[in-house]
Amino acid sequence: MSFTDQPSVPQRGRKPAAEGTSASSRPTMAMVAARVGVSKQTVHYALNSPDRLSPTTLRRVLKAVDELGYRPNQAARSLRTQSPRAVGFRLLPTTEGQSGGVWASFLYELSVAAHRADHAVYCHPAATDEEEIQVIQEIFSTNTVDCFVITFTQDHDPRITFLRERGIPFVSFGRPWGHPMSDTWWVDVDGAAGMEQAVDHLAERGHRRIAYLGLDGRNGFGDDRESGWRRAMRAHGFSTRDLAVRGSDEISTGRELAVRLLDRKQPPTGFVCVSDTIAIGALQACRERGLAVGRDVGVVGFDDSVGAHFVDPGLTSLAQPLELVARHTMRLLLDRLKDPDAKAEQVLLRPTLVVRESTVPR
Amino acid sequence: MSFTDQPSVPQRGRKPAAEGTSASSRPTMAMVAARVGVSKQTVHYALNSPDRLSPTTLRRVLKAVDELGYRPNQAARSLRTQSPRAVGFRLLPTTEGQSGGVWASFLYELSVAAHRADHAVYCHPAATDEEEIQVIQEIFSTNTVDCFVITFTQDHDPRITFLRERGIPFVSFGRPWGHPMSDTWWVDVDGAAGMEQAVDHLAERGHRRIAYLGLDGRNGFGDDRESGWRRAMRAHGFSTRDLAVRGSDEISTGRELAVRLLDRKQPPTGFVCVSDTIAIGALQACRERGLAVGRDVGVVGFDDSVGAHFVDPGLTSLAQPLELVARHTMRLLLDRLKDPDAKAEQVLLRPTLVVRESTVPR
Numbered sequence: 001m002s003f004t005d006q007p008s009v010p011q012r013g014r015k016p017a018a019e020g021t022s023a024s025s026r027p028t029m030a031m032v033a034a035r036v037g038v039s040k041q042t043v044h045y046a047l048n049s050p051d052r053l054s055p056t057t058l059r060r061v062l063k064a065v066d067e068l069g070y071r072p073n074q075a076a077r078s079l080r081t082q083s084p085r086a087v088g089f090r091l092l093p094t095t096e097g098q099s100g101g102v103w104a105s106f107l108y109e110l111s112v113a114a115h116r117a118d119h120a121v122y123c124h125p126a127a128t129d130e131e132e133i134q135v136i137q138e139i140f141s142t143n144t145v146d147c148f149v150i151t152f153t154q155d156h157d158p159r160i161t162f163l164r165e166r167g168i169p170f171v172s173f174g175r176p177w178g179h180p181m182s183d184t185w186w187v188d189v190d191g192a193a194g195m196e197q198a199v200d201h202l203a204e205r206g207h208r209r210i211a212y213l214g215l216d217g218r219n220g221f222g223d224d225r226e227s228g229w230r231r232a233m234r235a236h237g238f239s240t241r242d243l244a245v246r247g248s249d250e251i252s253t254g255r256e257l258a259v260r261l262l263d264r265k266q267p268p269t270g271f272v273c274v275s276d277t278i279a280i281g282a283l284q285a286c287r288e289r290g291l292a293v294g295r296d297v298g299v300v301g302f303d304d305s306v307g308a309h310f311v312d313p314g315l316t317s318l319a320q321p322l323e324l325v326a327r328h329t330m331r332l333l334l335d336r337l338k339d340p341d342a343k344a345e346q347v348l349l350r351p352t353l354v355v356r357e358s359t360v361p362r
Numbered sequence: 363m364s365f366t367d368q369p370s371v372p373q374r375g376r377k378p379a380a381e382g383t384s385a386s387s388r389p390t391m392a393m394v395a396a397r398v399g400v401s402k403q404t405v406h407y408a409l410n411s412p413d414r415l416s417p418t419t420l421r422r423v424l425k426a427v428d429e430l431g432y433r434p435n436q437a438a439r440s441l442r443t444q445s446p447r448a449v450g451f452r453l454l455p456t457t458e459g460q461s462g463g464v465w466a467s468f469l470y471e472l473s474v475a476a477h478r479a480d481h482a483v484y485c486h487p488a489a490t491d492e493e494e495i496q497v498i499q500e501i502f503s504t505n506t507v508d509c510f511v512i513t514f515t516q517d518h519d520p521r522i523t524f525l526r527e528r529g530i531p532f533v534s535f536g537r538p539w540g541h542p543m544s545d546t547w548w549v550d551v552d553g554a555a556g557m558e559q560a561v562d563h564l565a566e567r568g569h570r571r572i573a574y575l576g577l578d579g580r581n582g583f584g585d586d587r588e589s590g591w592r593r594a595m596r597a598h599g600f601s602t603r604d605l606a607v608r609g610s611d612e613i614s615t616g617r618e619l620a621v622r623l624l625d626r627k628q629p630p631t632g633f634v635c636v637s638d639t640i641a642i643g644a645l646q647a648c649r650e651r652g653l654a655v656g657r658d659v660g661v662v663g664f665d666d667s668v669g670a671h672f673v674d675p676g677l678t679s680l681a682q683p684l685e686l687v688a689r690h691t692m693r694l695l696l697d698r699l700k701d702p703d704a705k706a707e708q709v710l711l712r713p714t715l716v717v718r719e720s721t722v723p724r
Contacts, residue, residue, distance in 0.1 A: 027503075069503065086484075094467040094668075101668060104466035105456040111487040115497075120506060122448075123483045125473040135477075141389075141431065144482060251672070284674055306456075306463060307672040310613070312646055 027068040035064040086120040087333060088145040090132045092152075093125075101306040102320065103151055106173065109326035110149060117330055119146075129154070133162050140168055147333050153177060153186075155218045160184060169340070171332045173325055177220025185336050187328045187347040191221055191302070192228030194318040194351040195272055198300040199232035201316070201353055202270040205360070207298055208238055210270030213257050213278050216246040225274050225302065243268060247278070254281020255288075262289050269297050276301035276308045276317055283311055283358060294361035304354050314356030321349050389430040397426045448482040449695060450507040452494045454514075455487075463668040464682065465513055468535065471688035472511060479692055481508075491516070495524050502530055509695050515539060515548075517580045522546060531702070533694045535687055539582025547698050549690045549709040553583055553664070554590030556680040556713040557634055560662040561594035563678070563715055564632040567722065569660055570600055572632030575619050575640050578608040587636050587664065605630060609640070616643020617650075624651050631659050638663035638670045638679055645673055645720060656723035666716050676718030683711050 033040045038061065045052045046061035053061070064070075089110065092103055111121045122145050126132035132150070136159070139145055146169060150159050153174030160179050163170045171185045195212075202210050212229040215222040226244060233240045245261065247253035254277065261268055262285060271286075273279035279301030286297045293299060293313050301308055304319035328347040335342060395402045400423065407414045408423035415423070426432075451472065454465055473483045484507050488494035494512070498521070501507055508531060512521050515536030522541055525532045533547045557574075564572050574591040577584040588606060595602045607623065609615035616639065623630055624647060633648075635641035641663030645655060653659045655675050663670055666681035690709040697704060 089485075091470045091473050093470055094463065101456065101463055101466065104463065104469075107466075107485065108453045108455055108487055111453050111485050115487055120501070121485045123451075123469065123473050123485050125470055125477055137431075139482070280672055287674070306668045310642055310669040310672050312649070312673070 027070040029070065032061065032064045032068055032070045035068065036060050083146055083337075084120075084144055085118060086122045086145040087114050087330075088122050088124060088136065088139055088148040090135070090148075090150065091123050091125045093127055102303050102322070106151065106322045106326060109323045110329060112323075113326045113330035117334060119330070129157070129159055133159055136163070136168065137166075140166075146337055147171070149173060149329055149333070153220075155220050167340070169333065169336045171329050171336065173329060175220060175224075182346065183344055185332045185344045185346070187325050187332065187349070189320045189325065189349050189351050191225040191318075191351070192231065194302060194353075195225050195228030196232040196235075197351070197353045198272045198316075198318065199229055199236065199270075201355070201359060202272070202298045202300065203232075203236050203238075205298055207268075207270035209243065209266065209268040210238060210272055211258075211261050211268035212240075212244040213254060213271055213273040213282060214244060214246045215249060215274050215278075222246075222274055229272050249275055249277050251277055251281040251284070254278035255285045256281070258282035258285035259288075262286070262291075271297065271299045273299065273301050276303045276305045276315060279315055279317070279358075280307055280311050283313070283315065292361070294357045294359060298359040300353075300359060302351075308354075308356070311358075313358050313361070316356045316359040317354055318351040319354050320351050324349055389432040391432065394423065394426050394430055394432045397430065398422050445508050445699075446482075446506055447480060448484045448507040449476050449692075450484050450486060450498065450501060450510040452497070452510075452512065453485050453487045455489055464665050464684070468513065468684045468688060471685045472691060474685075475688045475692035479696060481692070491519070491521055495521055498525070498530065499528075502528075508699055509533070511535060511691055511695070515582075517582050529702070531695065531698045533691050533698065535691060537582060537586075544708065545706055547694045547706045547708070549687050549694065549711070551682045551687065551711050551713050553587040553713070554593065556664060556715075557587050557590030558594040558597075559713070559715045560634045560678075560680065561591055561598065561600075561632075563717070563721060564634070564660045564662065565594075565598050565600070567660055569630075569632035571605065571628065571630040572600060572634055573620075573623050573630035574602075574606040575616060575633055575635040575644060576606060576608045577611055577636050577640075584608075584636055591634050611637055611639050613639055613643040613646070616640035617647045618643070620644035620647035621650075624648070624653075633659065633661045635661065635663050638665045638667045638677060641677055641679070641720075642669055642673050645675070645677065654723070656719045656721060660721040662715075662721060664713075670716075670718070673720075675720050675723070678718045678721040679716055680713040681716050682713050686711055 029040050029043050032043045042053065042057065043061055046058055089107060114121050124135045124139060126135050136148055148168065148170040150170055151173045153172050153176060156178035157176060160176045171187065173187055175181060175186055175188045176184045199210055210233065212226055214226050230240055245257045247257050254273065258271060258281065271282045273282060279299050282299050283293060286293050291297045299315065301315045301317040304317040308315040308317040332345050335345060391402050391405050394405045404415065404419065405423055408420055451469060476483050486497045486501060488497050498510055510530065510532040512532055513535045515534050515538060518540035519538060522534065522538045533549065535549055537543060537548055537550045538546045561572055572595065574588055576588050592602055607619045609619050616635065620633060620643065633644045635644060641661050644661050648655050648659045655661060661677065663677045663679040666679040670677040670679040694707050697707060
């Protein structure tokens with residue numbers, strides 16, 4: 001075993017570091033050892049196997065470590081432990097006209113949780129799931145990260161199939177729709193429970209005809225949210241007949257779906273939407289029809305995204321507890337890394353309804 | 363010099379990797395060597411000093427590298443070259459009621475540019491500039507990253523002072539306001555030129571009394587944007603008297619500033635705003651006063667953020683060319699890393715006016 005903290009090979013393709021630059025400002029293990037008058041191995045023990053040293057020596061070494069501000073070289077530590085202590089996270093291109101921002105907020109919270117656990121967050125770009133798989137393969141094979149967090153899980157998500165086949169440690173924010181739920185590690189927010197809260201809230205405000213504006217195509221989280229709306233409507237004794245409509249996740253789609261419903265003989269007065277984006281479109285439609293939003297009609301979105309704050313009237317929406325999601329995600333990752341054979345864990349959290357003027361006027 | 367690609371020390375605190383899991387699926391340098399029937403050193407030469415090998419050997423080794431999907435261990439490579447090939451980037455907490463989203467879009471573009479240059483982007487959270495300095499110190503001292511990108515530069519930014527003093531390589535997205543402009547490496551977008559475009563656009567639409575809604579306190583980018591408005595107003599022969607007002611970067615502030623101006627005897631009909639957040643507040647004020655936005659009054663924001671897409675009517679705004687900013691940032695970082703003594707480079711880019719209904723009705 002070697003105790004390198006600064007490699008002895010010369011730097012290639014670089015000029016020697018000038019006085020006061022990075023290389024010279026990093027304290028080394030040798031400097032700590034020299035200060036205390038012990039060997040480098042003793043310093044190594046102090047940091048990695050403290051029980052091998054006498055309490056006095058340990059104290060003296062740690063004092064010097066503190067005073068010099070010495071930190072073990074991350075690359076050297078990675079080599080010794082074979083763990084880069086880094087989490088891979090995919091960045092998405094920003095899509096115009098989508099409410100977005102949730103991944104950015106989640107990434108911030110994840111980086112806080114990772115930092116606390118002495119892990120880095122390594123961000124890689126990928127426009128599609130296929131690209132994400134390629135990039136994961138590439139950076140995992142170079143031992144740059146230990147594990148991955150994947151987000152926006154789709155039905156029969158090819159990323160989950162790939163990661164499971166390769167035995168690459170990961171936790172998904174979002175359930176593995178279409179895969180066995182208990183075989184993978186995931187954290188998710190209970191969309192169905194959120195939709196029940198939304199219906200209860202609108203019912204309390206006097207709404208009886210409450211429509212569901214959802215997503216078309218096969219997708220697990222959309223189906224889950226719709227089932228929550230359906231369950232709550234039944235519990236209140238309201239009819240759901242012809243009140244569920246679906247389209248793509250765009251403002252213009254939300255507007256069109258809502259217009260279609262509002263032009264019926266018996267239009268709904270409540271709109272529970274699968275996303276803020278669709279809800280913002282529904283708000284526009286209501287305003288265009290001259291309805292007093294919050295009074296004549298009530299609109300609820302999902303995500304409590306930036307858009308929900310910006311629209312006027314403000315959009316009532318279901319907020320995902322992103323800090324909590326991030327903390328559980330990191331905890332599960334560490335559990336998974338500690339014991340690859342452990343039984344997969346799952347965490348399902350409840351969203352919170354944030355009430356604004358789209359359901360309760362000022 | 364050693365040619366380690368898999369460390370020979372046993373893993374500690376982990377069970378041996380099971381068949382088919384991560385550790386066993388990574389091809390090693392030894393596997394490549396065995397396949398070709400050469401030494402590990404030859405494989406190393408093929409990847410790092412190809413001119414040392416005969417063309418035939420080089421071809422054979424690279425073929426095997428390809429076939430096995432072998433990638434040099436990043437940690438081992440970091441140790442040899444002393445370069446982790448990673449860029450540090452600070453994540454900001456999401457602030458409610460701010461238009462935001464620009465840093466997230468920039469981070470995506472930066473990760474694309476970094477990926478192309480075979481660099482990772484390492485994200486660290488920091489709520490304040492002081493916290494960012496602490497975290498930079500910590501992760502730079504552990505050799506986790508080579509360099510940093512800082513954003514949202516303030517007047518006399520303490521991060522720039524710190525990074526310069528320590529000789530830590532960085533490029534800032536945003537000028538080093540209050541520091542000598544030509545001594546540091548930066549990329550920025552020309553806010554003054556953007557404001558000139560905004561005034562020209564409103565003048566073309568018939569507006570003569572065009573107000574500037576800016577930020578209070580000392581801040582270089584705000585002053586810069588205001589100077590652009592002033593210059594363009596002068597060029598058109600319009601008076602600027604009493605037309606510049608300032609406040610905090612919040613929707614409510616934008617609303618209050620605009621209301622104050624609209625309640626004057628001779629209210630402005632154009633509003634050029636330092637940010638989308640303030641512009642969205644101005645939009646609300648105009649609507650509350652019963653003005654037809656886009657016709658009676660014109661409002662222009664800055665950032666072309668998510669909020670600009672979401673408000674109704676859509677907000678005309680100045681878009682920063684974030685992909686280009688990211689590409690130049692990465693180029694400057696690589697130049698700076700290659701030669702720490704090189705003369706600092708600067709890049710100033712022009713924003714683009716994205717016209718929506720807040721200045722031109724549908």
